[in-house]
Amino acid sequence: xxxEDLARSDVVTADRDTSVAALAxxxxxxxxGSIVITDGETPVGIVTDRDLAVRVLGAGADPETQTAADVMxxxxxxxxxxxxxxxxxxxxxxxxxxxxxxxxxxxxxGIITADDLTELLADEEQKLAEIIRAQRPAY
Numbered sequence: 821x822x823x824e825d826l827a828r829s830d831v832v833t834a835d836r837d838t839s840v841a842a843l844a845x846x847x848x849x850x851x852x853g854s855i856v857i858t859d860g861e862t863p864v865g866i867v868t869d870r871d872l873a874v875r876v877l878g879a880g881a882d883p884e885t886q887t888a889a890d891v892m893x894x895x896x897x898x899x900x901x902x903x904x905x906x907x908x909x910x911x912x913x914x915x916x917x918x919x920x921x922x923x924x925x926x927x928x929x930g931i932i933t934a935d936d937l938t939e940l941l942a943d944e945e946q947k948l949a950e951i952i953r954a955q956r957p958a959y
Contacts (some may be wrong), residue, residue, distance in 0.1 A: 823908045826903035826940060827922045827930030833858045836865070836889040838874050843867055843888060845905045854919050854931075865892030867917060898923045899932065903939070906938040908932055 823956055829885035832850045834843060836857055843855055847869060857865035867888055875891040876883055897915040899908050901924045908920055 821921075821935075822902045823899055823904065823922055823932055824924075824930060826905065827901075827932040828886065828936070829930045831856050831921065831931045833880075833926060834867075834888055835859070836887060836892070838888045838890060840867075840872060840886040840888070840891060842884040842959065844872055844883065847872075853933075856886070856921050857892045858928060863896055863898060863921045863928045864947060865889075865896055865924065866921065867886065867892045868919070874921045896921065901929050902926075905937065909937055912937075 827909050832846060832852050832855045833889075834846065834855050834857055836859070846855060847853065852865055854868045856863050857867060863907060865888065872889050873895065874882075875881070876886055881890075895909055897917050897920060898939045899911055899922055903911075911920060912918065919935040920932050921928055
């Protein structure tokens with residue numbers, strides 16, 4: 821199954837000059853832990869709630885004057901929309917990230933998180949457990 825079928829298509833985005841205060845407000849309002857920073861339709865970075873805590877609050881920076889460009893992780897790890905579940909999990913593991921923006925060429929089309937993958941695995945394990953329960957002898 822392509823990762824595009826598993827990913828969320830409603831990605832919260834902002835541009836590089838968005839203030840850190842506005843990013844934090846958007847994270848709160850949208851109930852997300854990250855915002856993908858874009859240049860048009862092209863993803864160029866990501867800001868996570870941890871980035872805000874460490875790079876802004878921890879550094880004593882002013883959230884009104886700091887921008888997404890100041891705090892974003894610019895070495896963005898992306899996954900192609902037609903990649904599979906295991907490829908996405910492998911990319912997360914190799915790069916030490918919990919969120920993968922999904923792309924189609926240069927355009928952002930979704931995002932998949934470690935939580936999404938974990939939930940999918942848990943659902944599959946539950947289905948397998950139901951099969952096992954149905955086929956085992958009564959005790």
